[in-house]
Amino acid sequence: EPEVTQTPSHQVTQMGQEVILRCVPISNHLYFYWYRQILGQKVEFLVSFYNNEISEKSEIFDDQFSVERPDGSNFTLKIRSTKLEDSAMYFCASSVAGGTGELFFGEGSRLTVL
């Protein structure tokens, strides 16, 4: 069964360092998302991406964050200069039809900022 895959599963980084989280969405999906979940808190929407551009972003997704689809398969989230409060589980998701369809989530990438 097709699935969304994320790498790395866990990354530890020093505050101020750049981090890139990678995702391979399901191949025929057109809409891509990043969510994050701080430990013990709810799953929060960061950004949605369609047709090679951001379709919506939340207040959390400030200038320190960026997304890219560098090729036909990968979808990346970059945090330019990490802060302690960026420590969280980051989930990538994809869907066939944005807004109304089932989101397929990856297993998540746990980011720990020291």
Place this chain on the structure above:
Amino acid sequence: SQELEQSPQSLIVQEGKNLTINCTSSKTLYGLYWYKQKYGEGLIFLMMLQKGGEEKSHEKITAKLDEKKQQSSLHITASQPSHAGIYLCGAESMNRDDKIIFGKGTRLHILP
């Protein structure tokens, strides 16, 4: 912005018992989603409800949507250890703004 309130926050149930989890939206619901998250893992889609009064079932899990009350309930019949996890309701608003927002989740523990 739309908020989803889930109740209870946590639930401990004896194996074999029935249980219900509720989700209430602060705004009109366009689509309501139920997901399950195992601790430290990704979200697994359970079902989606779109029409008022709609009811869907998957194995021993049934979800209903009360559009007028902006509420949904998830009912598990004869709970099993495999049902343990965090149940999240998610919603897209009438704005159709291309995202799903989630409630804080209900942690379900099943006692053998």
